[in-house]
Amino acid sequence: MKDTISVLQNIIPDMLAVLNSRYRILEVISLHQPIGRRALSEVMNLSERTLRTETSFLRSQGLLFSSKSGMSLTSKGKQVFNQMEGILERLMKMDLKEETLAKKLNIQFCRIVPGDSDLSLSVLNELGIQAARMFNELLPEGEFVVAVTGGSSLAAMAENMTFELSDNRHFTFVPARGGLGDLMSIQANSISDLMAQKTGGANTALFVPDNLSEAVLNLLKDEPTIRHTLDMMKQANCLLYSVGNAKIMMERRKLADDLKNELIAKQAVGEAFGCYFDKQGKIVHRLSRFGLQIEDVARIPYAIAIAGGSSKSNAIKAFSHIAPDHTWLVTDEGAANLILKG
Template identity: 30%
Template sequence: MDDERLAQVASWYYEEGLDQGAIARRLGCSRSMVSRYLKEARARGLVEIRIRHPLKTDPRLEEALRAAFSLREAWVLGNPPAGDRLRLRRLGELGAQALQRRLRPGIRIGLSWGTAVYEVVRAMPEIPLKGAQVIQIIGALGAGDPMIDGPELARWLAEKLEAPVRHLHAPLLVESEAVAQALRHERTIAETLALARKVHVALIGIGSVDPRLSSLRRAGYLRESELEALRAAGAVGDVLARALDAEGNPLDHPLNRRVIGLELEALRRIPTVIAVAGGAAKAPAIRAALRGGYVDVLVTDAEAAAAVLAMEGALAYA
């Protein structure tokens, strides 16, 4: 059966609610044949099934985070799944809700990169927005999984919003400070960074210096020995690939000066920064980002939230 006919069978079953017997009578075939047609439609990618789990949040931890860090909003996933992948998917769904609340015609959205940002973009529905624009605010990885890289994520979100996209045509990290400085002054890169400073909303992840969690290590930018050196220098995590100490201060380290992307001071001036990160192991990095004042809206899970609050001394809430 051709794709068009298979799609019709799938539409009868999944959209119109006809049972397989009714479809079999329409087609003049057996129920088992209809079952095979439905399986074939899924195998050919004509059917996508999405299960929307109700997202339970923890208002107590949300209020505690808002109070402890003067956040505008905190979204805390209650009873997070044990598996990291499923946990991140649920956080992406929460993050998509947080982003949708801010969508309006003419909005400029800045996007970083990483698995958390990927899950938010994946969960976003198609919402055409007149005059909107999506801007890549940090350079490209150029290695590893292209789906979590800035250019692809910016393109994907722009497609969902039916908006133009502005790419930052530069690598995330370059070999030397001199190269980084020269690239930042290149006309198209400088223009994109100037536009990035004017976004209304930025969607970012929060990186870790734990070798098991570091996206920079997975992408091949940093070796484990370099991560160890960063930790020895006081780094607990990163925001926009800039290593931070426990209080959220950027380290005076060559790595930070080799990054091509929106500056941390400029990030602070963006009206709304939504950060998505979860898991207790990321608590030091999340706390650093909050202490540094880089986040207005935090999307996290109950385990990470409790760990962050315990580190902050808000033990009554943890």
């Protein structure tokens, strides 16, 4: 089935994205009918312009009808919606290991790349290739504000993006956090800019360190260019992010020794969005930082996590207690095998 999908995508590159988008529109209308376009836009976090095009098409196919109260599914629409669920399930079919991992992590979809990216740069590059492909499969047509975190996995994804991703889409990329003071090539700001260049999209920069004191952060938030970037983050309807090994992220963030010892004592295993969490997904410490907070992830409709390597297995498993169930994950066998072994 995967080979069939690959062949079809050469002819219809947006096939899965369109199917997934229209299915989600029917799903939301089914749950909230009757619902107006503005309310639908708010629930799906998509522009009214994009939804107007899609709902007009669905209405022309006899799947929707409109009344003063809003849109509802026709009897044909209900039938097609039920049929689409099975079709999408087959089209997006995961192999047994991917399906098992997705169920174990309680997330929507998972793609596993052969190998261990901790041991091989070629595996890391394959993570980036598969993440870019998933990005194309997941997103429908329309305008997207894409929030991007940093790290080597996201940098690999950026390198494998192309202008084809912008067919019938417009992207504005925005860093989801400030700088961590390490290699420029894996900073959120650099990756956001590279993704914009690769896809022909726009970029909004954030030239601020992530490890400032809360007092300084509060002062800088009122600076106009920083306020503009923070406002763009709040508009994000797509998120590309990674999950970090707690000890590695302590070093990257150059945390003070007393804080490192505190986190080790609290058995922190992972980090995401400035939050350190233990094996149960309990947040044991939260840093003052610019950017998206961990609570923002649930409201963003299109969220792809890219995290591989055996060193991240515990972090990925722990984060699954926090991650929303619509999460899509790209990982590798190094992490997946350890998670599945428990």
